[in-house]
Amino acid sequence: MLTLESRVRLAPGTRLQQDTVRQRWVLQGPERLLVLDEIAQLIIERSDNQTVGALCAALASEFDAPLQTIQADVLSLLTSMNEKGFLRYE
Helix, strand or coil: CCCCCCEEEECCCCEEEEECCCCEEEEEECCEEEEECHHHHHHHHHCCCCEHHHHHHHHHHHHCCCHHHHHHHHHHHHHHHHHCCCEEEC
């Protein structure tokens, strides 16, 4: 189960890539593609080498948003990406 102490990384064969033709960011994996909005892109870019909890704290501070709301949203997003095979966590 993904927790605030977890560290996430892209699944093997998955990469964050900018689709320059359509001007959008995507996660591209083996035989699948996930279009990211600005917030999802930001979370993926910043999730490397830190815990989910540290990422949430930084985002809450940067956007002056309630920490509990950020934690719930980030955990939900990362769990969904993991279930779709784009992320792994430890």
